[in-house]
Amino acid sequence: MKKLFLIGLKDLKLIFRDPAALVLMLAAPFALTLGLGFVTGQFGGSGSGIGNIPVVIVNQDSGQLGAALVEMFQSEQLSDLVTATQLDDPTEAFQQVDDDLVAAAILVPAGFTDSVLPPAGQSAPGRTIQLQVYANPTRPTSVGVIKTILEEFVNRLEVARVGGTVAITQLIESGLVPPQEAAALAVELGQQQADSLAESNAITLTSNVASEAAVNFNPLAYIAPGMALMFLMYTASNAGRTLLLERDHGTLPRLLISPTASAQVLGGKIFGVYLSGVAQMLILIIASTLLFQLQWGDPLGVLALVLAAVFGATGWGMVITALAKRPGQVAAVGSVIMLTFGILGGSFINLEVMPVWVQFASKITPNAWGLDGFSTLALGGGLNLLGRPILALIVMGLALFAVALVFFNRRGMAMK
Amino acid sequence: MPTILEVKDLVKKYGDFTAVKGISFNIQEGEIFSLLGPNGAGKTTTISVLSTLYAATSGDATIAGHSVSKDPMAVRKVIGVVPQEIALYEDLTARENLNFWGQMYSLSGKALKDRVEEILEQIGLTDKARDKVKTYSGGMKRRVNIGVGLLHKPSLLFMDEPTVGIDPQSRRAILDSVKDLNRQGMTVLYTTHYMEEAAELSNRVGIIDHGELIALGTQKELTRQVGEMETLVLHVDEMQDVQRLAKAVEALEMVRHAEVSDHSVTAIVPEAEEALAPAVTKANELGIKIRSVDIREPNLEAVFLHLTGRALRD
Numbered sequence: 001m002k003k004l005f006l007i008g009l010k011d012l013k014l015i016f017r018d019p020a021a022l023v024l025m026l027a028a029p030f031a032l033t034l035g036l037g038f039v040t041g042q043f044g045g046s047g048s049g050i051g052n053i054p055v056v057i058v059n060q061d062s063g064q065l066g067a068a069l070v071e072m073f074q075s076e077q078l079s080d081l082v083t084a085t086q087l088d089d090p091t092e093a094f095q096q097v098d099d100d101l102v103a104a105a106i107l108v109p110a111g112f113t114d115s116v117l118p119p120a121g122q123s124a125p126g127r128t129i130q131l132q133v134y135a136n137p138t139r140p141t142s143v144g145v146i147k148t149i150l151e152e153f154v155n156r157l158e159v160a161r162v163g164g165t166v167a168i169t170q171l172i173e174s175g176l177v178p179p180q181e182a183a184a185l186a187v188e189l190g191q192q193q194a195d196s197l198a199e200s201n202a203i204t205l206t207s208n209v210a211s212e213a214a215v216n217f218n219p220l221a222y223i224a225p226g227m228a229l230m231f232l233m234y235t236a237s238n239a240g241r242t243l244l245l246e247r248d249h250g251t252l253p254r255l256l257i258s259p260t261a262s263a264q265v266l267g268g269k270i271f272g273v274y275l276s277g278v279a280q281m282l283i284l285i286i287a288s289t290l291l292f293q294l295q296w297g298d299p300l301g302v303l304a305l306v307l308a309a310v311f312g313a314t315g316w317g318m319v320i321t322a323l324a325k326r327p328g329q330v331a332a333v334g335s336v337i338m339l340t341f342g343i344l345g346g347s348f349i350n351l352e353v354m355p356v357w358v359q360f361a362s363k364i365t366p367n368a369w370g371l372d373g374f375s376t377l378a379l380g381g382g383l384n385l386l387g388r389p390i391l392a393l394i395v396m397g398l399a400l401f402a403v404a405l406v407f408f409n410r411r412g413m414a415m416k
Numbered sequence: 417m418p419t420i421l422e423v424k425d426l427v428k429k430y431g432d433f434t435a436v437k438g439i440s441f442n443i444q445e446g447e448i449f450s451l452l453g454p455n456g457a458g459k460t461t462t463i464s465v466l467s468t469l470y471a472a473t474s475g476d477a478t479i480a481g482h483s484v485s486k487d488p489m490a491v492r493k494v495i496g497v498v499p500q501e502i503a504l505y506e507d508l509t510a511r512e513n514l515n516f517w518g519q520m521y522s523l524s525g526k527a528l529k530d531r532v533e534e535i536l537e538q539i540g541l542t543d544k545a546r547d548k549v550k551t552y553s554g555g556m557k558r559r560v561n562i563g564v565g566l567l568h569k570p571s572l573l574f575m576d577e578p579t580v581g582i583d584p585q586s587r588r589a590i591l592d593s594v595k596d597l598n599r600q601g602m603t604v605l606y607t608t609h610y611m612e613e614a615a616e617l618s619n620r621v622g623i624i625d626h627g628e629l630i631a632l633g634t635q636k637e638l639t640r641q642v643g644e645m646e647t648l649v650l651h652v653d654e655m656q657d658v659q660r661l662a663k664a665v666e667a668l669e670m671v672r673h674a675e676v677s678d679h680s681v682t683a684i685v686p687e688a689e690e691a692l693a694p695a696v697t698k699a700n701e702l703g704i705k706i707r708s709v710d711i712r713e714p715n716l717e718a719v720f721l722h723l724t725g726r727a728l729r730d
């Protein structure tokens with residue numbers, strides 16, 4: 001096992017001494033991220049992957065909160081991000097989701113406001129009535145955005161409620177307000193808060209580091225993972241290419257005639273690809289965090305997703321390498337796959353606007369799953385929400401390794 | 417001397433093409449054995465099978481008692497290989513290369529560190545050890561390539577044309593180091609298409625052509641086998657009468673022919689050493705001072721020519 005690690009580390013060292021590789025691994029994704037970010041600006045263009053998310057709201061609530069929610073979704077600040085329409089009939093709204101016309105339907109049930117802010121005379125609020133979201137499973141990213149906006153709304157509500165309570169308690173304690181007037185005052189305070197909710201910058205479109213829960217819709221946050229994943233495919237195939245290069249340069253035969261099991265040699269090469277990919281992703285993530293204040297989200301989730309995404313990508317790199325005869329073929333096939341996967345995986349175009357078959361095909365790319373996961377993270381989700389993409393990436397990697405191994409055998413490695 | 421390598425009816429095919437056609441030979445411990453043959457003769461293929469890179473199509477070889485086909489791992493620990501093509505990581509320094517390859521031969525810690533420095537010293541690259549291999553000259557790369565093969569102190573060293581494409585000085589250094597290693601007890605299987613190298617280095621030579629071992633033995637045996645003569649060259653001082661000396665030498669019983677060239681007499685004899693004493697005596701009798709003497713063993717080139725009807729080099 002030790003030699004496996006040593007071979008992998010040697011490859012990591014080598015790739016970081018290869019200026020051409022570094023340009024494509026690190027400089028290119030950065031440049032493209034910045035370039036695309038510049039071109040798409042905020043969310044005006046569709047190129048940034050997310051924007052104009054269609055959503056339908058059914059507001060059955062007669063109180064202020066329902067109105068505030070609708071107002072918020074139709075506010076100026078969110079106009080680029082979401083396109084909210086209103087319907088009266090929930091069934092019709094759900095049908096629009098089923099027909100893939102909208103990303104989600106939000107149902108504000110009757111009595112929502114009253115359950116949160118009880119009307120005067122009713123001191124204790126009853127059970128809070130929940131907002132309902134009917135989500136379109138084919139648009140996970142958009143749904144994530146909608147859910148985050150709603151969470152933000154509910155969070156503000158909670159703050160307002162708690163804030164209101166605290167304020168009132170203080171007033172009572174200081175003797176300025178008689179307890180019997182407290183309930184009415186509470187409602188008034190709450191309503192003030194609810195009114196200001198629609199006005200307030202509940203959803204920030206640009207970087208907002210003030211509150212952890214704040215949603216960061218910096219366009220770079222969508223472009224950067226897409227680019228990083230696309231150039232991860234470069235690293236995977238390039239590092240796989242080194243296996244064939246080593247064969248041609250004689251270092252692979254030399255390894256095979258050293259007292260090192262061929263499984264360890266192959267394992268070491270794969271480990272090297274993996275290490276290079278992880279290093280690349282982490283450098284891109286850390287650098288973009290430091291340079292552009294980009295928020296990738298929960299560090300643990302990011303790390304887990306990186307480890308899984310690189311695993312999937314490495315699988316592809318090994319399959320390409322196993323099927324190719326010459327290093328040049330790997331390079332050629334690698335760049336075609338890099339671009340195809342980049343497009344298929346949603347690095348350039350939001351997959352949700354693509355035909356169903358494209359969305360289906362995208363599932364074979366580590367890019368799509370990775371982007372899915374990174375979107376979840378960027379929107380504030382944690383490791384717990386990454387089960388699906390991580391599992392998919394690991395299964396993908398294992399399946400591809402199995403395919404690659406069929407093509408590799410000792411003899412094949414040495415002389416093809 | 418015990419046998420360290422035993423090759424028996426070794427055949428290696430690449431697809432339909434048979435590169436090695438059933439060769440057999442032994443190497444004794446402490447020997448330098450040369451495989452001499454032209455391009456494409458099958459030297460590298462033979463080494464590749466012996467070093468467990470390729471499986472033999474049929475036949476087998478044992479190295480230090482281990483079968484190459486059945487126990488490759490044991491064989492790999494015993495042998496060192498210096499491949500024909502330089503097999504190094506060009507973007508790593510010489511020291512990094514040696515470190516890495518040492519680790520592949522299971523060296524570690526202080527033992528590895530010491531051994532790497534020792535090898536750097538031995539190949540004369542201690543000063544350049546921190547430079548990337550890609551900045552090296554061909555000769556320097558060759559030296560590192562050899563150094564890697566020596567790291568684990570193998571008892572049998574395969575050197576596949578280690579002097580191809582380098583300057584005469586580096587070549588000289590490499591040939592000398594092979595002799596040094598051998599003196600320290602290392603057995604060497606050396607392949608070359610330079611007959612001078614085989615002649616200088618080896619105890620025994622195998623001549624390989626088109627995948628067949630067409631001759632095998634000490635140089636003397638080989639040359640005798642084809643009836644070649646040795647050459648005795650007597651160099652004399654300028655003012656001396658070379659013609660008279662030539663006549664006198666030619667008159668000796670064992671000398672077949674003698675001729676004058678510049679300030680020397682070249683005599684063709686079956687055994688140069690036998691003819692040396694009488695020839696020197698004759699010179700003394702004539703009052704001719706001999707400055708130096710050369711004995712040229714009969715040429716392996718000539719043997720190859722005799723056996724194949726072709727010259728050794730293309």
Ligand SMILES: Nc1ncnc2c1ncn2[C@@H]1O[C@H](COP(=O)(O)OP(=O)(O)OP(=O)(O)O)[C@@H](O)[C@H]1O
Binds near residue numbers: 433455577
């Ligand atoms: N991998 C291979 N596949 C097919 N044929 C091969 C392969 N390697 C060598 N050959 C052929 O086998 C024959 C012997 O080649 P080999 O490399 O063993 O010769 P060599 O004596 O080492 O020659 P050189 O002095 O050029 O190194 C040649 O005809 C060569 O073309």
Ligand SMILES: [Mg+2]
Binds near residue numbers: 459460461500576577
């Ligand atoms: Mg060769």
